[in-house]
Amino acid sequence: LLRLRSRLAKSANPFGKALFNILTKDALTEADWEEVEDILLMADVGAEASAQLIEELRSDARVTGQRDPSAIRELLRSKLLVLLDIDKDRALRASRADAPKPSVIMMVGVNGTGKTTTAGKLARLFVAESKTVVMGAADTFRAAAADQLETWGNKVSVPVVRSDRDGADPASVAFEAANRAVEDHADVLIIDTAGRLQNKANLMDELGKIRRVTEKTVTVDEVLLVLDATTGQNGMAQAKVFAQAIGITGIVLSKMDGSAKGGIVISVQKELGVPVKLVGLGEGPDDLAPFDAEAFVDGILA
Numbered sequence: 039l040l041r042l043r044s045r046l047a048k049s050a051n052p053f054g055k056a057l058f059n060i061l062t063k064d065a066l067t068e069a070d071w072e073e074v075e076d077i078l079l080m081a082d083v084g085a086e087a088s089a090q091l092i093e094e095l096r097s098d099a100r101v102t103g104q105r106d107p108s109a110i111r112e113l114l115r116s117k118l119l120v121l122l123d124i125d126k127d128r129a130l131r132a133s134r135a136d137a138p139k140p141s142v143i144m145m146v147g148v149n150g151t152g153k154t155t156t157a158g159k160l161a162r163l164f165v166a167e168s169k170t171v172v173m174g175a176a177d178t179f180r181a182a183a184a185d186q187l188e189t190w191g192n193k194v195s196v197p198v199v200r201s202d203r204d205g206a207d208p209a210s211v212a213f214e215a216a217n218r219a220v221e222d223h224a225d226v227l228i229i230d231t232a233g234r235l236q237n238k239a240n241l242m243d244e245l246g247k248i249r250r251v252t253e254k255t256v257t258v259d260e261v262l263l264v265l266d267a268t269t270g271q272n273g274m275a276q277a278k279v280f281a282q283a284i285g286i287t288g289i290v291l292s293k294m295d296g297s298a299k300g301g302i303v304i305s306v307q308k309e310l311g312v313p314v315k316l317v318g319l320g321e322g323p324d325d326l327a328p329f330d331a332e333a334f335v336d337g338i339l340a
């Protein structure tokens with residue numbers, strides 16, 4: 039506790055400071071409770087979840103007579119961990135011993151969230167596991183997307199199947215990539231897609247078609263939704279659209295290297311019933327890490 043206090047006292051983070059101030063008290067006042075709720079809100083945990091957590095904590099405190107703020111913080115920490123379902127299996131399906139060959143991953147999410155970057159980092163990760171990888175540039179809408187994926191392919195020594203035409207049919211690119219992966223006996227196929235939310239019906243059609251056409255040859259066994267930690271509460275609306283459009287097997291929380299806390303994934307994981315699997319920590323090839331629930335919750339509270 040002393041270590042925690044000294045860490046919070048030194049924290050450059052306003053949340054950490056606020057918690058430190060609360061922790062130095064003998065008991066929590068009404069204003070303190072509000073401050074704890076604000077900490078959750080500022081971390082993007084969401085209004086509903088934050089209010090519910092505070093209510094639970096307050097009623098626990100009433101029942102047990104617990105007044106020690108640091109004990110209450112520990113309780114909050116454990117409640118957040120329960121919400122995140124600490125025992126959830128967060129392994130990528132492609133990393134399982136019984137993964138199909140090729141194991142196929144579709145990257146989905148709103149443009150700009152970090153799909154292409156995450157595809158490149160993932161390719162690097164599999165290459166490091168001595169797996170062979172093919173990537174398919176099925177984001178044919180954005181002119182530079184295929185170039186960007188190709189740059190990643192060169193960086194991590196992975197072939198990229200693409201079309202030279204802007205606006206080519208994304209499903210046919212995915213189909214060719216699937217064939218290439220089969221021909222090459224690749225272990226993993228990663229398909230990058232476009233994510234234009236402006237037209238929901240089109241998005242659903244497009245993702246559905248990519249999946250159907252790809253599955254003429256192979257089976258898509260992972261759909262990773264990339265959520266940008268800096269988008270805050272909007273992440274929930276995005277997640278619902280993509281879950282409805284294609285179904286999701288895992289969440290990647292990108293851009294956690296900045297000041298964003300990414301608390302929205304607590305609600306998203308609950309709502310979709312799928313685990314947060316990975317965290318993006320920068321723009322470089324090695325800036326991808328497995329999601330660590332404890333480190334994540336400590337980030338929210340410190």
Ligand code: GDP
Nearest residue numbers: 149150151152153154155292293318319320321
């Ligand atoms: P896409 O449109 O979803 O494919 O998004 P991009 O992969 O093109 O990423 C959009 C921008 O976010 C690019 O400038 C990336 O370098 C950047 N980016 C992606 N992931 C991360 C991350 O984890 N941290 C940071 N700091 N930047 C990221």
